Amino acid sequence: MTTSTSSAVRTRFAPSPTGYLHLGGARTALFSWAFARHHKGTFILRIEDTDLERSTPEAVQAILDSMAWLDMQPDEGPFYQMQRMDRYREVVRYMLDQGKAYYCYSSSEEVEAMREKARAAGLKPRYDGTWRPETGKTLPAVPADRKPVVRFKNPLDGVTGWNDLVKGQISFDNSELDDLVIARPDGTPTYNFCVVVDDWDMKITHVLRGDDHVNNTPRQINILRALGATLPEYGHVPMILGPDGEKLSKRHGAVNVMDYDKEGYLPEAMVNYLARLGWSHGNDELFTREQLVEWFDTRNLTKSAAQWDPKKLNWVNAQYIKNSSDADLAGRVAPRIRELNGDPLAVDLHAVMALLKDRAETLNQLAEGAMLFCGPYTPASAELRTEHLDAQARALLSHFEERARSLPEWTPESLDALIKAQLAEHGVKMPKLAIPLRLAVTGQKQTPAIGAVLAVLGKDRVLERLAAV
Structure with missing residues (x-):
C-alpha cells in the first residue's frame, strides 16, 4: 500500500470543531498558509471532527467564517475526517495483515494497573506489551466477552528524532513510547492514527503546529515509517501567553477570532499582528500580506513563547485605519x-x-x-447651556450665524477663517466661541476640529441649529 510523493510544498491546518477558532489556532493557520504561499505550494484545510460528543456544525462554521475573515482560504478542502472512516479502517487492516499492528484484549483497568506498576518502579507509565506478538512468546487466552483495541507495534529500541523547523533537534527513546492504540474496540480510529493517514494521503510535506503536539510527533513518525510513507518536516511553534505571562484564556479578553471582527478590528491588521507573535522580519512592525508571504521563513520563528499585547494590537489596528482610504x-x-x-x-x-x-x-x-453626524441631534443639557451659553456667547453665535449665511463656500478652510475673524473682531479666545458653537450645533462640549465638523454637518443643518439657540 503506497501513495505517490511530490516535491511541491503542501501544508495543512487541521482544527478540531469543538469550539470557535482561537487566536493560537489562527496563528498556526497563518504560518502554514504563509509558508505554502511563500513556496508557491498548496494550503489544505482539514476538519478533525472525530470527537463526536464535542464537535458541532456551529463550530465548523465558526472555523470557516474565521478563515474567510482572515482571507486564508484553502487551496484544497475542507476535508472532514468523519467522511474518511472507510479509509482509516482500510489502513488498520493493512497494518494488521503486515504485522505492524495487533489486537490487544487488556481492559482499561488492566492497562492502568500496568502504568501504576511502572510508576512504582520509577519508570515511565506505559502499556507493558502483554498482547504484543513476538517470536517464542505465548499470548494469554482471548477473553470471550471482550472486544479488542488495535495497537501499533512501536519499535522497542533506538531513537526517533527529527530536526524541528522551530526548535532544532528533538529526539525520543523508543523505549519510552508504548504501543499506541490506533483503533478503539468499536473499530473507530484514534486521533494520532487519523492524522498520520491524512498527512500521508494528502502528501503533506511540512507540518507547522503548536508545541503541545511535540509528544505526538515521534508516535506519528513511527507509524508513517511503518507505512513506508515519506515523512513531512515538522515545526512546533510555542504557545501564546497573556499579558500576565499565563496561558492565553478568556480572562485576557476575546480569544475567539470573530470577536475581534465584532469589536472593530481590521482583518489585515489582525493578520499583521498575529504574524508578529512568534515571527519577525528584522524590526518591521507593519507589513502587507504580500510582504509577509515574500519574507516568511521558518528560520525567523522564535523558540520562546509570544506574549499577547492588546495595546500593541490597538496600535497596529490604528495604523491600518489611518492608512485606509x-x-x-x-x-x-x-x-x-x-x-x-x-x-x-x-x-x-x-x-x-x-x-x-x-x-x-x-x-x-x-x-x-460618526454618530455625531449620523445619529439624531440631542440638544446640550441644561447644565451645559447654563454654564456656556450666556449672553456673550449667544451674541457671538448670532454674529457668527449672520456671517456664515453669506459664506460663498462651505468648507473647513472658509469656516476656520470666519472663526478666526470673529475672534479677532470681538477680542476673545477660541474657547469663548468654539465651545458655544459645539454645544449649539452638536449638543456636545468636545468634538473634532470645529471648522471641519461644521463643514461635514452642512450649511443648512448648522444654520438651523444656530437659529434654534
Missing part, C-alpha cells in the same frame, strides 16, 4: 452605524472618515464618532 472605511463602518441606529446616508460618510480616522483605534470607535 476614506471610501474603504466608509464601507466598513456603515453597517456598524446602522447597528447604533444611525443613518450613514445622512451625511458625506467619506468626509466623516477623513475627519475621524487619525484618532480611531477600531472601526467601532469610528462608528461611535
Whole structure:
C-alpha cells in the first residue's frame, strides 16, 4: 500500500470543531498558509471532527467564517475526517495483515494497573506489551466477552528524532513510547492514527503546529515509517501567553477570532499582528500580506513563547485605519452605524472618515464618532447651556450665524477663517466661541476640529441649529 510523493510544498491546518477558532489556532493557520504561499505550494484545510460528543456544525462554521475573515482560504478542502472512516479502517487492516499492528484484549483497568506498576518502579507509565506478538512468546487466552483495541507495534529500541523547523533537534527513546492504540474496540480510529493517514494521503510535506503536539510527533513518525510513507518536516511553534505571562484564556479578553471582527478590528491588521507573535522580519512592525508571504521563513520563528499585547494590537489596528482610504472605511463602518441606529446616508460618510480616522483605534470607535453626524441631534443639557451659553456667547453665535449665511463656500478652510475673524473682531479666545458653537450645533462640549465638523454637518443643518439657540 503506497501513495505517490511530490516535491511541491503542501501544508495543512487541521482544527478540531469543538469550539470557535482561537487566536493560537489562527496563528498556526497563518504560518502554514504563509509558508505554502511563500513556496508557491498548496494550503489544505482539514476538519478533525472525530470527537463526536464535542464537535458541532456551529463550530465548523465558526472555523470557516474565521478563515474567510482572515482571507486564508484553502487551496484544497475542507476535508472532514468523519467522511474518511472507510479509509482509516482500510489502513488498520493493512497494518494488521503486515504485522505492524495487533489486537490487544487488556481492559482499561488492566492497562492502568500496568502504568501504576511502572510508576512504582520509577519508570515511565506505559502499556507493558502483554498482547504484543513476538517470536517464542505465548499470548494469554482471548477473553470471550471482550472486544479488542488495535495497537501499533512501536519499535522497542533506538531513537526517533527529527530536526524541528522551530526548535532544532528533538529526539525520543523508543523505549519510552508504548504501543499506541490506533483503533478503539468499536473499530473507530484514534486521533494520532487519523492524522498520520491524512498527512500521508494528502502528501503533506511540512507540518507547522503548536508545541503541545511535540509528544505526538515521534508516535506519528513511527507509524508513517511503518507505512513506508515519506515523512513531512515538522515545526512546533510555542504557545501564546497573556499579558500576565499565563496561558492565553478568556480572562485576557476575546480569544475567539470573530470577536475581534465584532469589536472593530481590521482583518489585515489582525493578520499583521498575529504574524508578529512568534515571527519577525528584522524590526518591521507593519507589513502587507504580500510582504509577509515574500519574507516568511521558518528560520525567523522564535523558540520562546509570544506574549499577547492588546495595546500593541490597538496600535497596529490604528495604523491600518489611518492608512485606509476614506471610501474603504466608509464601507466598513456603515453597517456598524446602522447597528447604533444611525443613518450613514445622512451625511458625506467619506468626509466623516477623513475627519475621524487619525484618532480611531477600531472601526467601532469610528462608528461611535460618526454618530455625531449620523445619529439624531440631542440638544446640550441644561447644565451645559447654563454654564456656556450666556449672553456673550449667544451674541457671538448670532454674529457668527449672520456671517456664515453669506459664506460663498462651505468648507473647513472658509469656516476656520470666519472663526478666526470673529475672534479677532470681538477680542476673545477660541474657547469663548468654539465651545458655544459645539454645544449649539452638536449638543456636545468636545468634538473634532470645529471648522471641519461644521463643514461635514452642512450649511443648512448648522444654520438651523444656530437659529434654534
